[in-house]
Amino acid sequence: xxxxxxxxxxxxxxxxxxxxxxxxxxxxxxxxxxxxxxxxxxxxxxxxxxxxxxxxxxxxxxxxxxxxxxxxxxxxxxxxxxxxxxxxxxxxxxxxxxxxxxxxxxxxxxxxxxxxxxxxxxxxxxxxxxxxxxxxxxxxxxxxxxxxxxxxxxxxxxxxxxxxxxxxxxxxxxxxxxxxxxxxxxxxxxxxxxxxxxxxxxxxxxxxxxxxxxxxxxxxxxxxxxxxxxxxxxxxxxxxxxxxxxxxxxxxxxxxxxxxxxxxxxxxxxxxxxxxxxxxxxxxxxxxxxxxxxxxxxxxxxxxxxxxxxxxxxxxxxxxxxxxxxxxxxxxxxxxxxxxxxxxxxxxxxxxxxxxxxxxxxxxxxxxxxxxxxxxxxxxxxxxxxxxxxxxxxxxxxxxxx
Numbered sequence: 001x002x003x004x005x006x007x008x009x010x011x012x013x014x015x016x017x018x019x020x021x022x023x024x025x026x027x028x029x030x031x032x033x034x035x036x037x038x039x040x041x042x043x044x045x046x047x048x049x050x051x052x053x054x055x056x057x058x059x060x061x062x063x064x065x066x067x068x069x070x071x072x073x074x075x076x077x078x079x080x081x082x083x084x085x086x087x088x089x090x091x092x093x094x095x096x097x098x099x100x101x102x103x104x105x106x107x108x109x110x111x112x113x114x115x116x117x118x119x120x121x122x123x124x125x126x127x128x129x130x131x132x133x134x135x136x137x138x139x140x141x142x143x144x145x146x147x148x149x150x151x152x153x154x155x156x157x158x159x160x161x162x163x164x165x166x167x168x169x170x171x172x173x174x175x176x177x178x179x180x181x182x183x184x185x186x187x188x189x190x191x192x193x194x195x196x197x198x199x200x201x202x203x204x205x206x207x208x209x210x211x212x213x214x215x216x217x218x219x220x221x222x223x224x225x226x227x228x229x230x231x232x233x234x235x236x237x238x239x240x241x242x243x244x245x246x247x248x249x250x251x252x253x254x255x256x257x258x259x260x261x262x263x264x265x266x267x268x269x270x271x272x273x274x275x276x277x278x279x280x281x282x283x284x285x286x287x288x289x290x291x292x293x294x295x296x297x298x299x300x301x302x303x304x305x306x307x308x309x310x311x312x313x314x315x316x317x318x319x320x321x322x323x324x325x326x327x328x329x330x331x332x333x334x335x336x337x338x339x340x341x342x343x344x345x346x347x348x349x350x351x352x353x354x355x356x357x358x359x360x361x362x363x364x365x366x367x368x369x370x371x372x373x374x375x376x377x378x379x380x381x382x383x384x385x386x387x388x389x390x391x392x393x394x395x396x397x398x399x400x401x402x
Contacts, residue, residue: 025186028053029077033181039109039168044127046120046165049181055190056183058086058148058155059162060099064178065141067105074102076144076180086184089146099144107175108139110167113147113154120163127167139169192234201225210253213266213292223256224249267298274306281386283310294323301331308340313386317348335366339375343383351392355399362400373400 033049052059062076079099083089089099112132114120119131129135133154136143147162149155154162168175205211205221214220228237228248240248257266274289290307293299304327311320324341327334342357358376366375380393 024188025055025057025184025190027077027080028056028183028185029080031183032077033179034075034077035179037166037177037179039166039175039177042168044124044165044167046114046124046163047179048117048120049162049164052160052183053185053190054192055185055187056155056160057186057189058146058150058152058184059181060086060089060144060146060184061164061179061181062099062101062144063109063111063140063142063164063180064101064103065105065107065109066103066176066178067107068176070103070105070176076182080182086146086148101142101144101178104142105176106141108141108169109175109177110139110169111136111143112165114163114165115154116159117161117163120165123165129165132165188229191229191232193229194234197234198225198229201228205249205253208249208253210257210266213270215269220253220256224252227252227255267293267296271303271306278306278310278313283314286310287314299330301327301334301337303327304330305334305337305340308337308344312340312344312347313383313388315347315388317344320344321348335361335364335372339366339372339379343379346392346396347383347388347390351395354392354396358396358400376400 031050031053033047035047037045037047039045049059060076060080076099083099112123112129113134114123114131115133123129123132129137133152134145134147147154162181164179164181166177202221202225205224206217211217211220231248232240237245237248270289270293274286277283277286277289287307287310290299290303290310293303294307304323308320308324308327311317311323321341321344324337324344327337328341331337338357338361342354345351345357346354361372363372365371376396380397383389383393
């Protein structure tokens with residue numbers, strides 16, 4: 001009765017541990033390795049596991065030596081049904097005891113685990129275990145361990161298989177060894193999205209036009225990566241035509257861009273950069289930033305005013321007039337646009353159109369504290385400072401004094 005209570009308590013503790021530390025994956029029982037091996041006296045043998053499925057992050061193995069005519073009571077696969085999470089195996093020594101075979105013979109063997117066929121064959125010939133990723137040098141009649149990519153070099157360096165090498169310690173009789181290996185498959189990694197593959201997508205994203213508009217594109221690129229991982233396995237994505245991959249990036253990029261606050265922050269940042277460049281006299285660079293906003297359909301009336309002002313200061317009066325008129329369509333009450341349009345007409349030798357605007361708004365303020373006339377004087381002074389001169393400047397000032 002006490003023994004049954006102990007078993008029940010142990011299984012309860014195991015299941016409790018797995019509830020609180022569940023990993024998103026599964027034991028791949030269809031690709032488990034179960035081999036019954038007969039090792040001749042004083043001989044060595046190597047067994048290659050089944051191919052591990054993509055996304056394998058750890059394995060549990062069990063080795064049991066049986067006496068003649070003994071049979072296994074329960075397979076490792078059946079035992080693991082009670083442990084749906086590999087972390088449950090590592091909850092102290094009890095986990096290791098739980099997956100050990102209930103029976104074993106009197107025979108013992110040494111064994112080693114290798115991460116490549118070449119290293120395993122060298123062991124078979126020489127018996128040397130220098131290049132093994134795990135060595136059990138003390139002869140055992142049974143053993144069980146969990147190997148994970150986090151803690152075992154066997155899993156970090158393996159090519160999709162492991163090679164178990166056994167050396168019989170029976171000098172007279174053959175040995176019967178049962179090897180069982182069950183892989184744990186991470187659901188996310190089983191889709192092929194390894195760390196290296198995810199990094200490649202992030203790096204590709206950062207070269208996109210949208211990403212390059214951002215001061216920090218990390219969140220944007222992670223959003224695209226998540227959408228690609230959800231829709232495609234890595235191999236599926238790689239098989240797409242180049243134009244299909246480009247379209248996927250563009251579509252997911254537009255989706256991520258619209259789903260978050262990225263859009264507003266990107267264009268606000270471009271406006272700040274343009275304003276700073278214009279203030280430093282770098283009008284061409286400021287125009288480039290503002291053109292991006294306009295081409296993306298995100299421009300406000302003040303964006304059109306800003307680019308119009310930069311075109312005036314670079315003596316591109318025709319372009320200034322074009323963009324300022326576009327700004328008027330958005331907000332016909334914005335007097336800064338009206339004033340820059342008057343300047344553009346004046347400097348483009350259209351005094352009559354300029355005069356009409358200067359006169360119409362001369363009694364108003366362009367801001368809450370700056371009058372139209374004061375702003376005209378400031379702008380004319382700024383023009384002269386950058387070498388823009390016009391005989392009609394004084395004529396306009398006198399016109400507004402009347």
